[in-house]
Amino acid sequence: MASTTRQLASAALRTTTRTTLATAAPRAFRQGGRRFNSSGPNAPNKSTASSFAWIAASAALGGAGYYWFSLQRGGAPTSAATTKVFKPTKEDYQAVYNEIARRLEEKDDYDDGSYGPVLLRLAWHASGTYDKETGTGGSNGATMRFAPEGDHGANAGLKHARDFLEPVKAKFPWITYSDLWILGGVTAIQEMLGPKVPYRPGRSDKDIAACTPDGRLPDGAKGQDHLRNIFYRMGFNDQEIVALSGAHALGRCHSDRSGFDGPWTFSPTVLTNDYYKFLLDTKWEYKKWDGPKQFVDKDTKSIMMLPADMALVKDKEFKKYVEKYAKDNDLFFNDFKNVVLKLFELGVPFAEGTENQRWVFKTSDE
Numbered sequence: 001m002a003s004t005t006r007q008l009a010s011a012a013l014r015t016t017t018r019t020t021l022a023t024a025a026p027r028a029f030r031q032g033g034r035r036f037n038s039s040g041p042n043a044p045n046k047s048t049a050s051s052f053a054w055i056a057a058s059a060a061l062g063g064a065g066y067y068w069f070s071l072q073r074g075g076a077p078t079s080a081a082t083t084k085v086f087k088p089t090k091e092d093y094q095a096v097y098n099e100i101a102r103r104l105e106e107k108d109d110y111d112d113g114s115y116g117p118v119l120l121r122l123a124w125h126a127s128g129t130y131d132k133e134t135g136t137g138g139s140n141g142a143t144m145r146f147a148p149e150g151d152h153g154a155n156a157g158l159k160h161a162r163d164f165l166e167p168v169k170a171k172f173p174w175i176t177y178s179d180l181w182i183l184g185g186v187t188a189i190q191e192m193l194g195p196k197v198p199y200r201p202g203r204s205d206k207d208i209a210a211c212t213p214d215g216r217l218p219d220g221a222k223g224q225d226h227l228r229n230i231f232y233r234m235g236f237n238d239q240e241i242v243a244l245s246g247a248h249a250l251g252r253c254h255s256d257r258s259g260f261d262g263p264w265t266f267s268p269t270v271l272t273n274d275y276y277k278f279l280l281d282t283k284w285e286y287k288k289w290d291g292p293k294q295f296v297d298k299d300t301k302s303i304m305m306l307p308a309d310m311a312l313v314k315d316k317e318f319k320k321y322v323e324k325y326a327k328d329n330d331l332f333f334n335d336f337k338n339v340v341l342k343l344f345e346l347g348v349p350f351a352e353g354t355e356n357q358r359w360v361f362k363t364s365d366e
Contacts, residue, residue, distance in 0.1 A: 086174055090359045093183065093201060096172050100187040101364040103164065114269040115164050116188040117251030122161035123185025123344060124247065125154060126178070129212040130346035132235045137216060138347020141206035142177035148208065154217040156257035178203030182344045189340065190363050192250060194271035195333040197340055198358035202350045220253075220260060220306035221292055224315040227308060234346060236339070242312055242321035243335040244343065249275040253304070259292045262304035271336075276326035278303065279313050 104116055111117065126144055129137030144150045144158065165184055169177065179201045186197045218230050231241045251268055253260035265274045283298040284305060295305040312318040325332040341358075 088174060088201070092172075093175075093199070093359065094361050096168060096175055096180070096183055097187050097361045098364065099168050099171060100165070100184055101191050103168065104187070104191055105364065107164065110160065111252055112263070112268050114192070115161065116192045116269055118158065118161040119164065119184040119188040120192075120247060120250060122158050122165075123182050123188075125158060125217055126181050127343045127346050128218070128230075128234065129216045130234045131212075131216070132233065135347065136210075137212040139182050139344055140178055140203045140348040141210045142181060142203075143206055143208070143211045145177060145205075146208040146211055149211040152214045152217070153258075154214075154219075157254060175201075176203055176205045178205055185340075185344065186361070189271065190361070192269055192271050195337040196360045197337050197344075198360050200345065200350060200354060200358040202354065203348050218308060220258060220308045222308055222311075224311040224318065227311060234343075236342075238317050239321050239335070240339045240342070242318050242325065243332070243339045245309070245312060246271075246273065246275055246325060246332055246336050247340075248309060249273070253294075253306075255291055260294050260304070260306060261289075261291060262294075262296070262302070264303060264305065264309070266303060273325050273329040273332045276322050276332070279305065279309065279322055280326050284310070 100119075104114060104119075107115055122144075123139070126142065127139040129149075130139075131137050144155060144162070149155065150159070161184070162181075165180055168184075169175065169180055172180075175183075182203065183199060183201075186199050189195070189197055216230070216233075219226060227241055228238075231244075236244070248264045249268075249271055250265075252263035255261040265272070265278060267274065278297070282303075284295040285298045287294050287296045287301075287304065293307060295307075295310060297303050312322050325335070
């Protein structure tokens with residue numbers, strides 16, 4: 001009983017001491033400032049000044065003692081406001097989506113009038129480095145921020161996409177680059193009239209040590225064996241390889257980046273199944289130029305295909321899916337949505353129980 005009484009008394013004394021010491025110094029200085037303003041008519045006499053100095057010194061020592069005491073108990077004192085952890089909601093991520101969509105609408109000075117295709121390419125390449133055997137790579141980390149990975153040949157030109165998203169990151173500093181890049185890809189797909197792609201946050205940013213080795217992304221100059229090696233490593237099957245390739249309906253190649261040149265379709269800022277239709281129905285010929293081997297349409301010579309694209313119709317297992325998607329845009333959209341969702345979540349250690357907690361965002365015209 002006596003021990004309990006001593007403990008309670010000690011706790012009360014500590015509380016009183018902390019309160020007194022923590023407020024004494026600022027109060028003393030505020031009062032002193034009001035009483036003895038240097039421009040006032042009544043300057044302090046020597047005795048008063050000495051008393052004031054003693055009070056201030058005592059308060060300062062008391063404050064230092066409290067600070068030392070706090071450190072011994074686990075850190076400097078903090079207010080309830082500074083310790084509150086911000087936990088973003090679906091509405092917060094919708095606001096980020098809306099900002100990306102707004103910038104896509106306003107910033108039309110990129111290829112064919114839209115940054116959408118390069119945003120999707122950024123999300124794709126950030127995710128497509130995954131290796132299921134080692135568990136490395138994938139969309140968790142945003143390691144393309146660093147020179148080793150950002151300078152890989154397959155990532156040439158993606159600085160445009162990263163720079164486009166920097167003002168969004170500045171406006172919403174709580175979102176990780178990893179989550180932002182993937183949300184940029186989701187926004188691009190939906191704003192370019194593609195399917196709704198469910199989104200799950202939870203990625204973290206990593207440092208330069210997590211950069212992946214070069215050579216993990218597809219090479220457009222190679223054929224079906226290369227495609228299978230690359231995509232099987234990530235955990236995809238033949239159907240998923242063909243469905244993901246439908247992203248080539250968007251954007252274009254640049255001779256100063258990949259070496260290739262031109263768009264795959266006549267509407268490179270709108271997602272459709274035209275990519276598959278053109279693969280099957282268009283007459284293709286080798287492009288006559290000094291660049292790498294690629295194909296152009298025989299009639300207009302204004303759209304192109306890469307050797308990796310042509311492999312999808314040369315290989316019978318791939319071709320059967322090309323034919324299905326060419327006939328049915330809804331089927332393509334459904335399969336594309338599912339495989340992009342899988343791609344964007346590769347390598348992410350999501351919290352348990354969040355598999356069914358994905359969000360679908362409204363587009364800018366909803």
